[in-house]
Amino acid sequence: MDAAMGVVFVSGSPGETRAFGAELARLLPDGAVVALVGELGAGKTVLVQGAAEGIGAGRGEGDDEGVTSPTFVLVKHHVGDSGRVLIHVDAYRLRGPSDLADIGSDDFLGREGIAFVEWADRVEAALPRPYLLVRVRHETTRSRRIELEGVGESSQALLEAAAKAAARSGAT
Numbered sequence: 001m002d003a004a005m006g007v008v009f010v011s012g013s014p015g016e017t018r019a020f021g022a023e024l025a026r027l028l029p030d031g032a033v034v035a036l037v038g039e040l041g042a043g044k045t046v047l048v049q050g051a052a053e054g055i056g057a058g059r060g061e062g063d064d065e066g067v068t069s070p071t072f073v074l075v076k077h078h079v080g081d082s083g084r085v086l087i088h089v090d091a092y093r094l095r096g097p098s099d100l101a102d103i104g105s106d107d108f109l110g111r112e113g114i115a116f117v118e119w120a121d122r123v124e125a126a127l128p129r130p131y132l133l134v135r136v137r138h139e140t141t142r143s144r145r146i147e148l149e150g151v152g153e154s155s156q157a158l159l160e161a162a163a164k165a166a167a168r169s170g171a172t
């Protein structure tokens, strides 16, 4: 079994999800891949906005648009204030794994910077291993159940970093 034991916590507000994203970006090493899974409006983009803030790429200079869902632009790069790169992919419009490979994902996923992939379940087979799986589920209007899992060999370190990020974010 490659999948490490999962971790589950509850984010009580968009702010907590952002804080989790920020801690996650600080704690994950470059080359890490985060697969985000969850229905429309679950909070995947909110988490990535927090991650961008975590590396100092939130809404500041050098990043004129801030983080929005890259639904029309499939891949966006954000550069943090110490030069760290965050790659944000939205697979919503992709039909399957080969679509992701076709846009050259082998050249950027799991290589430079940290990568966050929204709608990762649509392109799962094309994701490099190991990766961190983050499932976001609606609980109430303001709360989300967030499930973390490490997928692939050597995914334990990713899961441990994510568990630490959850503990630091103030979510329960």
Ligand SMILES: Nc1ncnc2c1ncn2[C@@H]1O[C@H](COP(=O)(O)OP(=O)(O)OP(=O)(O)O)[C@@H](O)[C@H]1O
Pocket: 011, 012, 013, 014, 015, 016, 017, 038, 039, 040, 041, 042, 043, 044, 045, 046, 047, 069, 118, 141, 142, 143, 144
């Ligand atoms: N605890 C929470 N965490 C994250 N978002 C929350 C939370 N509670 C409420 N929200 C709201 O849910 C919405 C999440 O929107 P977001 O764009 O992040 O979803 P998404 O998963 O990226 O959807 P899509 O699949 O359409 O891209 C926002 O309006 C946010 O304010």
Ligand SMILES: [Mg+2]
Pocket: 044, 045, 069, 118
């Ligand atoms: Mg989104």
